[in-house]
Amino acid sequence: MVNKNWISKIILSILILLTTTFSYSQLKWQNVDSLYQPLPSSVHVYFTNDRIDTGAFRAYYVIADLKDKNLNFTTDTTYKRRLTPSQFYQKNDNPLVVVNGTFFSFETNLNLNVVIKDGRLVSYTAPIKGRGKDSLIKYPVYKGAIGITKKRNADVAWIKTDTTKSFAKAVQFPYTSTGNFFTVNATTRQKEAATKFNPFKKWKMQTAIGGGPVLLQNGEIMITNNEEKMFAGKAINDKHPRTAMSYTKDNKLIILVVEGRNTNASGATLIQEAQIFKDLGCIEALNLDGGGSSCLLINGKETIKVSDKKQRPVPAVFIIKKL
Numbered sequence: 001m002v003n004k005n006w007i008s009k010i011i012l013s014i015l016i017l018l019t020t021t022f023s024y025s026q027l028k029w030q031n032v033d034s035l036y037q038p039l040p041s042s043v044h045v046y047f048t049n050d051r052i053d054t055g056a057f058r059a060y061y062v063i064a065d066l067k068d069k070n071l072n073f074t075t076d077t078t079y080k081r082r083l084t085p086s087q088f089y090q091k092n093d094n095p096l097v098v099v100n101g102t103f104f105s106f107e108t109n110l111n112l113n114v115v116i117k118d119g120r121l122v123s124y125t126a127p128i129k130g131r132g133k134d135s136l137i138k139y140p141v142y143k144g145a146i147g148i149t150k151k152r153n154a155d156v157a158w159i160k161t162d163t164t165k166s167f168a169k170a171v172q173f174p175y176t177s178t179g180n181f182f183t184v185n186a187t188t189r190q191k192e193a194a195t196k197f198n199p200f201k202k203w204k205m206q207t208a209i210g211g212g213p214v215l216l217q218n219g220e221i222m223i224t225n226n227e228e229k230m231f232a233g234k235a236i237n238d239k240h241p242r243t244a245m246s247y248t249k250d251n252k253l254i255i256l257v258v259e260g261r262n263t264n265a266s267g268a269t270l271i272q273e274a275q276i277f278k279d280l281g282c283i284e285a286l287n288l289d290g291g292g293s294s295c296l297l298i299n300g301k302e303t304i305k306v307s308d309k310k311q312r313p314v315p316a317v318f319i320i321k322k323l
Contacts, residue, residue: 026279027052029061036298040322042068043096045298052276055239055266058259059276060296060303062097064320066152066251072321073148073207073253075101075117082109082313085295097320098297099255100243101209103289104315113210114145114159114168115316121168123316124161125210128229142175143228144214146245146286147205154247156214156284158228160200170203174214174227209245209318211288215274216246219283223270231270239267241294241307245318246277246285254280255318257296259304289314 029046036045042065049058064071076088083091085098092098102113102123115123125145127138142158145168149155157170213225225236241260247253256276260267268276270287277285292308306312 027057027059027276032060036301038299039096040068040070042071043320045303047303049265052268052272056264057268058265058304059256059268061254061256061280062296062298062320064097064253064255066148066154066247066253069152070323071096072319072323073152074319074321075115075122075207075209075316076319077102077111077115077117077122077316078109080109082315084311084313085297085317086300086311087313088317088319089297089300092319092321094300095319095321096299097255097318099245099257099288099318100293100295100312100314100316101288101318102211102314102316109315111210111315113143113212113316114161114208115210116147116168116205116208119150119206121161121166123210124163125159141229142171143210143212143230144224144286145170145208145210146247146284147203147208148253149204150206152251154251154253154284155203155205156217156246156286157203158214158224159203159208159210168203168205168208169200171199171201173199174222174224175199207318209288209316211244211286213270213287214285215244215270215287216277216282216285219278219281221271221274221278223274225270236270239269240290241267241292241304242270242273242290243288243294243296244273244277244285245288246280246282248281249283254282255296257294257304258290259307260294261291261307262305265304 027050102111111123112126145159160169212228242258258268259265296303
């Protein structure tokens with residue numbers, strides 16, 4: 001007699017295998033430079049509407065050579081007010097690329113993540129409030145950020161900022177603090193080192209913008225959602241419009257936007273977003289504010305269709321300018 005439970009388990013295993021394979025098959029990207037001219041030879045734009053799983057999918061990415069000295073990688077931010085990406089585009093004399101970046105407070109219009117412009121710290125990572133008995137206590141959380149040095153080298157790290165300091169500090173492995181230093185997902189040597197001294201080092205960046213969580217480290221998927229206290233529950237599996245940045249071994253910066261919340265595009269999970277960067281050969285990657293904030297302009301033209309039907313005002317953007 002055939003064991004029905006055994007057959008059911010086999011069928012379920014096959015379905016899971018097929019779903020996983022289909023979900024993470026590499027996307028086919030089409031060069032769409034012609035739609036966003038004029039572009040320098042060091043910058044290219046790609047589009048896909050391949051299905052990342054069973055849902056409709058649309059995404060764009062722009063790739064730029066960090067070593068091209070005719071390009072300026074910078075940021076812009078406001079204070080207690082927000083501008084749409086198109087308004088930032090006009091404010092900054094029509095740059096090549098404008099993309100949303102930090103998470104922010106709707107109540108105060110302030111950034112909740114680090115922003116560095118021209119080597120100067122202009123926004124700090126906000127502490128978060130405790131829960132339950134600790135609801136009146138604020139404590140630091142070390143969220144991810146992506147930065148570019150004067151020598152045009154990129155780095156993704158977990159950032160410590162302080163309103164009393166004029167610079168940011170960073171640690172190169174997932175890190176959590178609740179009064180005493182302790183590390184998560186770090187090597188044994190890193191854990192031992194963290195108990196002996198403060199592992200944070202001065203983060204010497206010319207340009208940087210923060211978000212979270214980190215998606216990729218050393219070319220492998222490592223989503224530090226829990227360490228950065230980003231999305232509760234199983235939210236990393238939810239599909240949303242996404243904005244994210246990464247870089248490759250050969251010094252190419254990649255800015256990705258995923259369309260979502262409409263009939264033509266259902267968005268991506270954080271896991272799918274991380275897999276895209278891994279497939280593109282990236283070393284490190286960082287998720288930025290998504291949802292209705294996701295918007296990438298190239299020469300002032302929109303790429304994805306924004307989910308709010310119109311561009312959402314944001315307090316900070318990442319910019320690429322032609323010099």
